[in-house]
Every structure is written in structure tokens, then in C-alpha cells.
Amino acid sequence: MTVDAPGPAGAESAAGEPVLRLEEVRKGYGSSLVLRDVTLEVPVHTVTALIGASGSGKSTLLRCVNLLEEVDDGGIFLDGAEITAPRVDQDAVRRRIGVVFQSYNLFPHMTVLDNITLAPRRVHRVPRDRAEAEALELLARLGLADRAGAYPDRLSGGQQQRVAILRAVATRPRLLLLDEVTAALDPELVGEVLAVIRDLKEEGMTMVLATHEMAFARDVADQVCFLDAGVVLERGTPAEVFGAPRQQRTRDFLRRLTEAGRL
């Protein structure tokens, strides 16, 4: 799977420009502020893990990047171009961003192969033969080639989620957003999904993932970002954030996880 080639709708950023940049992004619902001046940079070929308590704003941040939510203030930039500016072609932006959510969002009435090839064929105009050949190659690499003709309800949760990730990368997005992709899985199925993400990292996919899997964040992330009530309280390498957190609230969060046996 070649993930570092620019997507069909993609443009490479200028040298040194991060793939994704958030500048003082603010987002609220009604009177409650959920993201408070979030500033963040995601360099090409790196993985950023968003960690933080439930409700700290991780999903909202990802939804703002994918333009599923409108920011109230600040700006989001993809390859240096502001995607939150007025009159931006939102569909064109979304074509360059792959997204996978917690619950498998495969189309139940389509086979695995059709799920994966739908966007390359319909949105990116890849001929059916080529789209299917590429999808079969991706499936084979995950040991799922024999499931190509199956419908999603015949797959385990872990298989469905792996297919959902394949579907998201089949269009060769510039950026992949993963929102708690293992949260709905039985523990024994988590590892196979994390292995796919690890493979994608090795191939250079730029990713932002919201996760409660701290061991995985520590292992796979280049940058860990601790969100606390909508504020990026701490940001650094896994060694910095997990090994030597500077903020008391980060220390408290990590201690609670340790006490719960989750770290």
C-alpha cells in the first residue's frame, strides 16, 4: 500500500509546512467552550495521539479538522491552505482526509470489495479494474482476501474495523484521522486493528488519532497531545508526556490510568 504518494486531489505542502496546522481554534456548543485556542502542528509522515479524559474535546477536534463541525474562531490549515476559510470547497478538502470512527461505518448492503472501491471509483474516478486490483492487494496484505465478497455482517468487529481503515486509505488521503477506532472492540480484537495502524505509520501515513489506548499511543506516536477541558495542556514526545509530564493535571490523569491498570 503506497500511502505517501499525494492523493489524486492532493497537493504536497511547501517544504517544512506541516500537513496539518491548527491555530488558536476555538469551538463551543451553546455557552460551553469545548476547544479553547487549540494550536497544534502535525508534520508529514508523523503520528499525533490525542489523549485526555472523556469529554476533553478529542473527537470535536477531529470533527473540526474534517469540517464536520464549524470552528468559532481560529484557523485550520491543510498543507498550508486554510480549510476553515469562507468559500472553501469542503468536499475537495474531505477527499484529502481519511476518517475512521469508533463504530464501523461500512455500508451494510455492499460487499467488502465494494465498500473499499466505492470512493476511489466514484469520487476519484479510478477505473473499476484498477480500484478492485488495488483493493484486493490491500486485503491480501491483511489476510482478508477471502472476505472480499462478504457483506460486513459476516465479519468480526476487528475485521470490519480493519476494512474500514482500508476503505479510508484506499483513496490515498493526505491525512488520516482515527477516532477511538478500537473502543467498540472486544479486547482480543484490538491488537489486529492497532497492527494495521502501525503498518500505516511505517509506510509514512500522516495520522492524528484520538485514543484511550495509552500503551499504543506511547508506542506509535511521534507526538502526544494531552487535552484537558479543551486546552492542549501538554504536548511532546511520548517520553516527555508519559515519562516526565510537566503539568500536575497530566500527572493526575496518568496516575488515574495507572491505578486503573490501563497504563
Ligand SMILES: Nc1ncnc2c1ncn2[C@@H]1O[C@H](COP(=O)(O)OP(=O)(O)OP(=O)(O)O)[C@@H](O)[C@H]1O
Ligand atoms: N454536538 C454536540 N452538541 C453539544 N455538545 C457536544 C456535542 N459534541 C460534543 N459535545 C460536548 O463537547 C465535549 C467534548 O466532547 P468530545 O466528544 O469532543 O470529547 P472526547 O474527548 O472525544 O470524549 P471521549 O473520550 O468520551 O470520546 C463534551 O462535553 C461533549 O458533551
